[in-house]
Amino acid sequence: MGIIEGEKKAFMTGNEAVAWAALVAGAEIMYGYPITPQNEIMQYWTRLAPKHGRKFLQTEDELSAGFTTIGGVLTGKRAFTATAGPGNVLMQEPMSMAEAMRIPTVVVVQQRGGPSTATVIYSQQEVTLTCFGGNGEGLRVVYSTSSHQELYDYTIKAFNTAWKYRFPTFVLADGYQAKMRESLVLYDPEERGIEMVPTEPFVGKPGMPGEDRPPAHLRNTYNIEEELEEVLKKDIQEYEQMAPEIIEYDEFNTDGADVLVIAHGVVFRSAAMAVRKLADEGLKVGYFRPITLRPFPQEQLRQAAAKAKQLMVVESAYGQLLKLVKDNLYGMDLPIHTHLRPGVGVTPEEVVADLRTVLEGRED
Amino acid sequence: MDIQPKMPKSWNAATKPHKFCPGCGHGLILKALGQVIDEMGIQDRVVFGCDIGCSLLSWDFFNVDTVQTHHGRTTPVMVGIKKARPDRIVIAYMGDGGGYAIGSQHLVNAATRDDKITVILVNNTVYAMTGGQMAPTTMPGQKTETTPFGRDVEQAGYPMMGPEMVAAITQEGAYVARGSVAKFRKLKEYIRKALENQIAMRGFSFVEALSTCPTNWRTNAEKTWEFVEKIMPEQYPLGELKVPVIKEG
Ligand SMILES: Cc1ncc(C[n+]2csc(CCOP(=O)(O)OP(=O)(O)O)c2C)c(N)n1
Ligand code: SF4
Ligand SMILES: [Mg+2]
Numbered sequence: 001m002g003i004i005e006g007e008k009k010a011f012m013t014g015n016e017a018v019a020w021a022a023l024v025a026g027a028e029i030m031y032g033y034p035i036t037p038q039n040e041i042m043q044y045w046t047r048l049a050p051k052h053g054r055k056f057l058q059t060e061d062e063l064s065a066g067f068t069t070i071g072g073v074l075t076g077k078r079a080f081t082a083t084a085g086p087g088n089v090l091m092q093e094p095m096s097m098a099e100a101m102r103i104p105t106v107v108v109v110q111q112r113g114g115p116s117t118a119t120v121i122y123s124q125q126e127v128t129l130t131c132f133g134g135n136g137e138g139l140r141v142v143y144s145t146s147s148h149q150e151l152y153d154y155t156i157k158a159f160n161t162a163w164k165y166r167f168p169t170f171v172l173a174d175g176y177q178a179k180m181r182e183s184l185v186l187y188d189p190e191e192r193g194i195e196m197v198p199t200e201p202f203v204g205k206p207g208m209p210g211e212d213r214p215p216a217h218l219r220n221t222y223n224i225e226e227e228l229e230e231v232l233k234k235d236i237q238e239y240e241q242m243a244p245e246i247i248e249y250d251e252f253n254t255d256g257a258d259v260l261v262i263a264h265g266v267v268f269r270s271a272a273m274a275v276r277k278l279a280d281e282g283l284k285v286g287y288f289r290p291i292t293l294r295p296f297p298q299e300q301l302r303q304a305a306a307k308a309k310q311l312m313v314v315e316s317a318y319g320q321l322l323k324l325v326k327d328n329l330y331g332m333d334l335p336i337h338t339h340l341r342p343g344v345g346v347t348p349e350e351v352v353a354d355l356r357t358v359l360e361g362r363e364d
Numbered sequence: 365m366d367i368q369p370k371m372p373k374s375w376n377a378a379t380k381p382h383k384f385c386p387g388c389g390h391g392l393i394l395k396a397l398g399q400v401i402d403e404m405g406i407q408d409r410v411v412f413g414c415d416i417g418c419s420l421l422s423w424d425f426f427n428v429d430t431v432q433t434h435h436g437r438t439t440p441v442m443v444g445i446k447k448a449r450p451d452r453i454v455i456a457y458m459g460d461g462g463g464y465a466i467g468s469q470h471l472v473n474a475a476t477r478d479d480k481i482t483v484i485l486v487n488n489t490v491y492a493m494t495g496g497q498m499a500p501t502t503m504p505g506q507k508t509e510t511t512p513f514g515r516d517v518e519q520a521g522y523p524m525m526g527p528e529m530v531a532a533i534t535q536e537g538a539y540v541a542r543g544s545v546a547k548f549r550k551l552k553e554y555i556r557k558a559l560e561n562q563i564a565m566r567g568f569s570f571v572e573a574l575s576t577c578p579t580n581w582r583t584n585a586e587k588t589w590e591f592v593e594k595i596m597p598e599q600y601p602l603g604e605l606k607v608p609v610i611k612e613g
Contacts, residue, residue, distance in 0.1 A: 028448070029448050031444060031447075055447060057443070057444075063469075064440040064443075064473070067434070067440035067444060068440045068443050068447065070441055070444060071442060071445040071446075071447070072444045072448040074441075074444075074445055077448045079444070079448065093434060093437070097434055203411045203430075203445065204409075204411060204449055204452050207408065208407060208408045209408060209427045209429060211427075215427045215429055216429040217423055217424040217430050218423075218430065219420075220433075221432060
């Protein structure tokens with residue numbers, strides 16, 4: 001018998017949705033350290049987990065939360081953690097080890113204001129950190145969700161992506177999604193035909209190591225440059241090979257757009273509302289939304305951008321998505337307008353107003 | 365040509381002779397551990413975690429499942445493994461810098477939580493891998509690369525008394541000892557008891573091992589031995605600090 005029978009309509013916070021998603025995805029253990037706006041994931045998990053034989057450990061900090069999660073994953077369990085803001089900063093050390101050793105960790109990030117302690121409320125300022133944190137190349141998967149349904153869907157998906165491709169996988173949401181209540185449909189992945197990718201222990205397999213099987217010797221340190229290069233070459237190649245299989249995006253009205261709006265996460269909702277409103281008025285506006293920020297839907301964005309006259313990047317950060325966009329459009333000559341509100345929410349009205357200004361050619 | 369004394373079965377023969385410097389204590393501690401693993405017959409149940417520091421050289425030392433972690437982070441990785449798979453016997457192997465400085469919050473909290481893991485911490489009074497800087501365990505007056513005139517406790521602080529601290533913050537079921545490579549048989553006994561304590565799920569178990577680093581101490585064989593055997597125990601008394609009372613029945 002599944003945990004959820006059939007489709008179950010619910011009205012709950014995003015944090016609760018994450019806890020349910022992890023549960024139905026078969027997550028066996030969560031490790032975590034309190035930080036707002038992520039706390040309730042742990043709080044719901046610790047209420048749900050014992051009923052289903054799942055475990056929880058509250059650690060001494062996010063370094064420990066990340067490294068214990070790695071430990072859990074090494075035993076072949078679907079293990080996860082959740083964090084935000086300064087916690088996400090600490091989380092980067094363990095996740096760089098996960099990246100180096102191809103350990104399929106899952107981390108849910110509920111972005112809050114930054115830098116430093118900033119606000120416990122909301123932002124989109126952890127894009128660069130989550131995509132490229134650590135002293136490496138950003139070989140990780142980052143899903144940016146924009147609704148509670150997506151938080152649920154992508155939390156389930158994150159475990160599968162992580163275990164299939166063995167790259168650390170992040171679900172990147174924010175304080176609004178974490179704390180607001182919204183309706184969504186809960187379901188058991190199996191009933192939707194979603195097969196959970198089987199897990200496998202890295203350590204503690206049956207048999208005598210060195211006799212029945214080779215011992216697991218897992219390392220992240222190399223003696224010479226070429227040794228490291230060989231490992232990275234393989235990892236980068238596998239990352240790039242995986243990319244087309246997992247890249248996700250959404251687009252609307254991109255053909256011949258006077259302005260193509262680019263936004264992700266919860267801001268995408270405001271952007272999409274604004275675009276649809278103006279499109280209904282007959283104006284030539286469209287949108288492009290990257291769902292995977294890592295790997296980034298480069299080809300898809302370039303194709304959409306090629307059909308547009310100008311672009312407008314909208315985000316609750318001072319140019320973090322913008323940087324990704326510019327990077328991925330390198331060589332294309334298009335004006336990029338921006339609507340950047342670091343650490344502050346974006347309303348559809350603001351976007352409408354800015355779009356009108358741009359469309360009327362009134363912008364500076 | 366093999367005229368080496370018999371090596372423990374749990375050792376990975378393919379990676380011997382090992383990579384530690386001649387006269388290094390790490391090799392002796394891992395020999396004691398290897399013999400204990402053999403004697404207890406637990407090779408197929410052990411998960412060994414090594415820190416970054418000279419302990420990282422042990423990542424392929426044993427024919428046991430091994431995870432090399434980050435500097436100071438071996439404790440949480442092994443705690444994570446133990447929580448998820450309590451039937452594994454986990455050993456967190458680290459230096460004094462890893463355990464007492466950068467990873468001290470993990471040691472303190474694992475000990476306080478009474479996590480059923482075994483920590484073996486190598487006290488060689490220096491940050492060896494990085495070239496002999498002061499460690500939390502550098503003795504008062506001891507010269508290192510960052511205390512070139514000797515450790516001045518007024519300026520650089522006092523040495524960390526690890527087992528004493530761990531003994532103070534753990535529950536009754538904990539096992540805590542300080543051994544030395546200069547007292548090999550005792551060290552082996554402590555390691556064995558620490559592992560037995562974990563298997564019995566009595567509590568946290570912790571062994572600090574006084575060790576040698578002739579490379580960074582810049583000592584010859586005689587001076588090396590004198591330092592570990594005579595001088596270090598003046599600061600770091602050897603013995604068991606906490607032995608669980610085993611209740612019968
Ligand atoms: C986060 C981080 N900081 C610093 C280092 C550099 N580092 C590598 S080993 C080491 C010290 C090791 O000393 P100890 O833990 O005492 O082990 P030993 O080499 O003496 O056995 C340091 C500081 C690192 N690898 N990671
Ligand atoms: S530097 Fe010191 S601790 Fe490291 S291997 Fe050499 S002797 Fe051993
Ligand atoms: Mg040391």
